[in-house]
Amino acid sequence: xxxxxxxxxLLAAFSGVSFAGAGVDPYRxxxxxxxxxxxxxxxxxxxxxxxxxxxxxxxxxxxxxxxxYFSSLYKINRNAxxxxxxxxxxxxxLTDERSILFECESRSCGSSNAWANSFFGDYLLYGSDxxxxxxxxxxxxxxxxxxxxxxRGAGDVMVRLDEVKSTEANDTEFDIVAQMDVEDIPRIxxxxxxxxxxxNVVGFVTSQKTGGLSAIKSGDQLISTVSAGLGxxxxxxxxxxxxxxxxxxxxxxxxxxxVYARP
Numbered sequence: 711x712x713x714x715x716x717x718x719x720l721l722a723a724f725s726g727v728s729f730a731g732a733g734v735d736p737y738r739x740x741x742x743x744x745x746x747x748x749x750x751x752x753x754x755x756x757x758x759x760x761x762x763x764x765x766x767x768x769x770x771x772x773x774x775x776x777x778x779y780f781s782s783l784y785k786i787n788r789n790a791x792x793x794x795x796x797x798x799x800x801x802x803x804l805t806d807e808r809s810i811l812f813e814c815e816s817r818s819c820g821s822s823n824a825w826a827n828s829f830f831g832d833y834l835l836y837g838s839d840x841x842x843x844x845x846x847x848x849x850x851x852x853x854x855x856x857x858x859x860x861x862r863g864a865g866d867v868m869v870r871l872d873e874v875k876s877t878e879a880n881d882t883e884f885d886i887v888a889q890m891d892v893e894d895i896p897r898i899x900x901x902x903x904x905x906x907x908x909x910n911v912v913g914f915v916t917s918q919k920t921g922g923l924s925a926i927k928s929g930d931q932l933i934s935t936v937s938a939g940l941g942x943x944x945x946x947x948x949x950x951x952x953x954x955x956x957x958x959x960x961x962x963x964x965x966x967x968x969v970y971a972r973p
Contacts, residue, residue: 734802740784749778757812760820767824771888777876788865796843808847815843837862852876892966895939902944910971912949916957925954
């Protein structure tokens with residue numbers, strides 16, 4: 711799985727070029743550290759704070775999609791006010807009818823170490839939990855932008871700006887709003903519990919053949935487990951659909967993908 715890991719490093723001499731973030735100009739005196747691009751890759755769009763999940767770390771809610779992505783990492787000198795840096799990028803990212811999917815700052819984002827090393831795969835982003843900012847936006851053409859800013863221990867401000875263009879044909883009439891491990895009952899409960907009053911969801915469950923169970927029967931078993939874990943109050947807010955192993959590759963295996971149910 712690709713989580714915005716850089717694979718092509720460009721020379722800092724190209725710092726005047728922005729490879730990620732259409733319409734977003736770098737902060738003054740920002741130096742390009744590296745940049746990368748990949749086509750037709752599965753990536754994850756974070757929609758919540760990062761926290762422990764099993765033996766690792768991941769955002770509680772993500773959207774996994776196939777698309778083309780561009781990534782740039784900039785360094786800004788230690789004299790810059792990090793709040794001014796964030797305001798500079800945020801104001802530009804909220805133009806052209808882009809909408810905010812997720813935004814956090816400081817400790818509400820979770821562990822900076824986890825974002826840097828577990829999610830983005832770049833130790834240069836690691837800094838204090840108290841000085842980080844994360845912003846995720848999307849426009850009407852299914853282009854996502856992910857901004858992560860933090861101040862390193864040495865004092866430099868690091869800016870990571872990724873842009874992802876979905877290349878998948880949307881073969882449902884719904885947009886996926888969250889995806890997670892179907893066996894992570896606590897996360898699923900929190901997501902369903904936090905839905906607005908009157909809002910129901912459809913949960914597409916993927917599975918695979920395990921032991922003596924077919925993929926369909928395995929999916930049925932997973933749905934029964936999730937339904938029981940939600941309890942009587944929450945399970946009525948979810949309509950489960952067993953996709954077994956027939957779902958799109960972007961839906962993963964043993965995952966549950968939620969879409970909003972229309973009235």
